[in-house]
Amino acid sequence: MTEERLFSIANRWFTTSVGITVAVFLVSVLTGFILLPYAEPGSRLGSVWDQICSAAGFPVRSSDSQPVPPDFKVSTAVMNVPGLSNPPKDSIGRGATLAQQCAICHGPTGVSRADSPNLAGQYAAVIFKQLQDFKSGARVNAVMSPFAVNMSEQDMLDLASYYSYLPRLPAAHPRQSDPIPQIVLSGAPLRGIAPCGSCHGGIENKAGSPWLNGQSATYIRSQLEAFASGARRNDTSQQMRNIARAMTPDEIEAAARYYSSIE
Numbered sequence: 725m726t727e728e729r730l731f732s733i734a735n736r737w738f739t740t741s742v743g744i745t746v747a748v749f750l751v752s753v754l755t756g757f758i759l760l761p762y763a764e765p766g767s768r769l770g771s772v773w774d775q776i777c778s779a780a781g782f783p784v785r786s787s788d789s790q791p792v793p794p795d796f797k798v799s800t801a802v803m804n805v806p807g808l809s810n811p812p813k814d815s816i817g818r819g820a821t822l823a824q825q826c827a828i829c830h831g832p833t834g835v836s837r838a839d840s841p842n843l844a845g846q847y848a849a850v851i852f853k854q855l856q857d858f859k860s861g862a863r864v865n866a867v868m869s870p871f872a873v874n875m876s877e878q879d880m881l882d883l884a885s886y887y888s889y890l891p892r893l894p895a896a897h898p899r900q901s902d903p904i905p906q907i908v909l910s911g912a913p914l915r916g917i918a919p920c921g922s923c924h925g926g927i928e929n930k931a932g933s934p935w936l937n938g939q940s941a942t943y944i945r946s947q948l949e950a951f952a953s954g955a956r957r958n959d960t961s962q963q964m965r966n967i968a969r970a971m972t973p974d975e976i977e978a979a980a981r982y983y984s985s986i987e
């Protein structure tokens with residue numbers, strides 16, 4: 725009886741099984757670290773070494789890959805400028821003079837009768853940001869944009885001071901008798917929608933979130949649809965686009981009716 729040694733090159737079973745194991749290992753390394761990362765759509769990793777690092781979980785920025793700029797303007801507006809929260813009197817006065825050219829659409833007291841948004845009592849930070857976005861092209865509207873293109877930053881500050889100083893429509897708060905729609909009251913947690921009032925006022929106001937009460941239903945609906953379709957994309961970090969995309973048409977309608985209802 726021959727005593728065949730197990731771990732020996734002479735043992736064909738041993739060499740074959742080791743050979744197969746090594747082959748499987750090499751194929752999986754090749755597939756996992758090189759072939760799959762290359763096959764991934766949009767992969768812009770440069771060298772093989774970058775592929776391997778990235779597949780192994782070490783983020784790399786390969787020398788020849790530049791960040792891709794979006795093909796549209798993003799908002800670069802700033803809202804923390806001095807003079808916004810506590811505007812001096814003469815800023816409000818200058819704003820009033822400049823606002824004469826806005827009255828035809830936004831109303832002589834900042835309350836529009838033409839489905840343009842009301843500006844009276846809007847947060848100064850919102851007006852300032854939206855004007856910057858209209859000027860830079862981050863928010864586009866054929867009717868409104870031309871009024872912003874030649875504004876200086878001081879003009880925008882003055883207009884923001886003036887309109888935020890004007891009183892809101894006293895009756896512009898949602899009818900108490902109507903039930904508050906579910907989407908406004910508690911959002912839709914499963915779809916990642918926070919209650920509207922947690923940013924827009926009511927529960928809390930997050931800087932840059934517009935006051936909505938009393939805006940026309942047409943305006944609110946059109947903005948929600950524009951955020952959902954991506955036609956409006958000046959919201960920082962897509963916070964409003966993500967919400968509007970997840971809303972159903974019925975919810976959009978309910979929110980528009982609720983915020984536009986007047987006591």
Ligand code: HEC
Nearest residue numbers: 823825826828829840841851854855865867868871883934
């Ligand atoms: C010819 C009509 C017209 C004139 C004049 C006009 N606007 Fe507008 N404005 C609009 C419309 C329409 C919108 C809504 C745009 C949209 O649907 O995206 C708007 C939007 C705005 C917004 C954004 C409001 C929000 O809640 O997001 C601000 C701020 C604003 N206008 C300020 C002004 C100022 C300040 C002036 C004067 C210098 C002015 N507008 C002149 C029609 C006008």
Ligand code: HEC
Nearest residue numbers: 918919920923932933934944947948958959960963964979
């Ligand atoms: C996480 C905070 C947040 C929540 C929650 C939120 N919004 Fe907004 N919303 C914003 C911000 C910020 C803007 C302004 C975006 C920009 O910079 O142009 C905005 C803008 C809007 C506008 C455009 C108003 C205008 O005058 O330009 C409408 C309409 C609106 N939101 C409706 C809603 C509704 C309805 C809900 C609830 C379903 C909701 N939002 C929930 C943050 C929020």
